[in-house]
Amino acid sequence: MAGENVVSSKQVICREEITGLPKESDMYIGTSTISLKVPQGLKAVLVKNLYLSCDPYMRGFKDKKKDRLFYSFSADSPVVGYGVAKVVDSGSPEFKEGDLVWGPTKWEEYSLLTNLDTLVKIHHTDVPLSYYNGVLGMPGHSAYVGFYEICAPKKGEYVFISSAYGAIGQIVGQFAKLMGCYVVGSAGSKEKVDILKNKLGFDEAFNYKEEPDLDAALKRYFPEGIDIYFENVGGKMLDAVLLNMRVHGRIAASGMISQYNLERHEGITNLMQIVYKRILMKGFLVFDYNHTYSKFLEHTLPYVREGKIVYMEEVNEGIESGPRALERLFTGQSTGKGIVVVARD
Amino acid sequence: MAGENVVSSKQVICREEITGLPKESDMYIGTSTISLKVPQGLKAVLVKNLYLSCDPYMRGFKDKKKDRLFYSFSADSPVVGYGVAKVVDSGSPEFKEGDLVWGPTKWEEYSLLTNLDTLVKIHHTDVPLSYYNGVLGMPGHSAYVGFYEICAPKKGEYVFISSAYGAIGQIVGQFAKLMGCYVVGSAGSKEKVDILKNKLGFDEAFNYKEEPDLDAALKRYFPEGIDIYFENVGGKMLDAVLLNMRVHGRIAASGMISQYNLERHEGITNLMQIVYKRILMKGFLVFDYNHTYSKFLEHTLPYVREGKIVYMEEVNEGIESGPRALERLFTGQSTGKGIVVVARD
Known part of the structure; x- marks a missing residue:
């Protein structure tokens, strides 16, 4: 009734x-x-x-x-x-x-x-x-798709993550460390930078707000260049990253996380680096990869249980x-x- | 002696x-x-x-x-x-x-x-x-790698080629027609446009020098958007193409052909389209694909012999x-x- x-x-x-x-x-x-x-x-x-x-x-x-x-x-x-x-x-x-x-x-x-x-x-x-x-939902699955499926990482490669403290970035960094990569993240405060280095195991991290010259900052952390860039911010950071990519580098950019930059239309001037260095850049949306969710969960759950991935x-x-x-x-x-x-x- | x-x-x-x-x-x-x-x-x-x-x-x-x-x-x-x-x-x-x-x-x-x-x-x-x-050497092989290996075309897709009359572009266009794609090319003179349409079998072609608004031109030829872009020029054309790409579109850019644009550093303002539309963009150099040369030749020689590809x-x-x-x-x-x-x- x-x-x-x-x-x-x-x-x-x-x-x-x-x-x-x-x-x-x-x-x-x-x-x-x-x-x-x-x-x-x-x-x-x-x-x-x-x-x-x-x-x-x-x-x-x-x-x-x-x-x-x-x-x-x-x-x-x-x-x-x-x-x-x-x-x-x-x-x-x-x-x-x-x-x-x-x-x-x-x-x-x-x-x-x-x-x-x-x-x-x-x-x-x-x-x-x-x-x-x-870590076990959409952000974790996005990290998995972007890092493993799109960037096909190899041990020892140089990985850069912008918005590294974000819901996706912190997981990408830990996946990369578990693979034996060298990992640097950027974030927007000293506190976040400290946690990235001391708690999440990033090799290095920096506060992009304190770097007047992003190209110089990247050259400092990546004297050999960047193999994999997990793109979260676009604009000036992407432009600087392009200058520092290595030949055959890969850039993954999640469609969801980046939508909040819709109004940012700074011109990217270094795009031809994609051509010269034979770089792959791929935008993706995790919903196109529903078929990999169970593989992702199988991969990630044990690390979470053992504390090898913290969140x-x-x-x-x-x-x-x-x-x-x-x-x-x-x-x-x-x-x-x-x-x-x-x-x- | x-x-x-x-x-x-x-x-x-x-x-x-x-x-x-x-x-x-x-x-x-x-x-x-x-x-x-x-x-x-x-x-x-x-x-x-x-x-x-x-x-x-x-x-x-x-x-x-x-x-x-x-x-x-x-x-x-x-x-x-x-x-x-x-x-x-x-x-x-x-x-x-x-x-x-x-x-x-x-x-x-x-x-x-x-x-x-x-x-x-x-x-x-x-x-x-x-x-x-x-057609049987480096330009043909570049066309093959970019179109088939990188863009993975499907019948009926919408293909745009800049510098379509160039050594690579004219072959990409004919590969695409042989696959049953809709193909449009841009070139720099009326004569080239005529040959693209009347001799090389492109569905449409236009003189980019006569288009004050490239975005409008592309919308005219691709009301449904572009699935595959074979990138040869960068700059303003690339920027306009990005606005007209379809979801899951693919952009191939040959490292060699594009090197002559090194001094062009116009800002690309629509790069975030790659993210929103989950686009793949890949720079490539044909020398990274030597292993596919014989496959390419086997594919292309019969078409050349039968006159199905003209050069x-x-x-x-x-x-x-x-x-x-x-x-x-x-x-x-x-x-x-x-x-x-x-x-x-």
Whole structure:
């Protein structure tokens, strides 16, 4: 009967459509009511959201790109993004009550999700569940695809990662170290640089904000040049990297992480280096590589369990912390991959 | 005894080192003497040069790049470049008198060549020998590598070729048509555009000099976008192409053909398209693909024999025509792949 299993559900709601970098004040906490039962005949799942993921690609855009999976910040609607959730009720034979999943969800306590194709079931729960927003989810899989599938690394090669402290960068660096590469990362603060070197095992790291001449900085860290560049920022950094690439170098650039640079249109003047040095540059989107997710997980889970890959998270407690967590991400203040804990089980 | 088998040998000689685009007046015809016998014990061949090849990558450079195979225009020396030649005497078991070869040689009637690794023996002589400077030599092989190996074309795809009338471009276009692709080329004159469309089978072609807005021109010819771009020019054209690439597009850029654009450093502002559209861009040098030459030849020879691939040459008669032939190439006046006929057998 009506009202049965109806609960209240706190939500992070956008005041209006956000077209630039989201600020805390662009959102507020509202409350709706929701039935915990999937309507009869609807192929959907009703989930309890546990861990929400703060990701750079969530930023708003003035021009709506056709190929975006979703828009995170629509007016008067809950934020949309990735998260880890628990199935409360299922209208699909593929999911049952109690299943843990990760994929696109909404920033609210409970969600009715109809995009079942994009939900991934979690089978391994001996690791922190929030990791399925990071090292074991989309960022980790992106790192895997870009580094192994696209860059085909060899032991001893020279690897550079921009935004190395980001959700993807920190994993690429550790993959590269595990392969016996020489790894340097750039980041935007002394604290991040210290963690890259002392906790994540990078050979070197530098604060790009303190380098007036990026070309000179790269020459200092890579006197022999760069074999592999994991590209996260574009612009001046890419231009400087191109000058320092080695013959047959490879550049991987993730489509998602880079979308927040859409408005940056600095001219790249050294592109012909790609030609002279026979460089491969490849943009990619992890969703084109769904078929490699289980291979990635098989590769990465043991390292995570043994502590050979560590992962920096910034844990924000309670759905109420959501707006602030997003502002911290987009102002570069986060101390790790941004996670909003809605509930722990 | 001394003097035996010594003949005079006309040469195209550079007055001084050429660091920019070679002009006719930068060179003169001289005469040296040469013994037609390979000196005892020297692993070399003495060849009679037949057809010399005018290639864009021959242009001079201010800064000598380490990875260049050779410098074409050194002071007081004969021009160096590719050519087809006949072995007159051999100091190597791999070559014998009468063998026809193609590879790096000098612009003179007879040459002593020691770089035997780079000489390729010609086994099929039922096609014009000069074709081994073009459709069956390095340009043809470059077209093959860039189109098939790098771009992995599929039937029905949309292919754009800049410098489409060039030594490589005209072959890429015909490969693409044979695969069932839609093919458009750009060139620098009405005459070239007409030949591309009426003789080489391109679906469309346009004169880039008459297009004030390259982006608009590309949108006109590719309303659905471009799947494959064979890049020969860089700069503004590349920037416009990036805006018109389709998701999962591929861009191949030959290291050799593009070296003549070294001094062009226009900023590319649309590079992030590579990321958003998950594009592959790959610079390549045909010398990295020597292992595919015989596969290429097997693929291409039948088409040439059957007239399914035609090849536009500009035949310049006599070694004396060499300086002018080079100037014609570098001023875009050539009516086809530039060939200098030194002798026909």
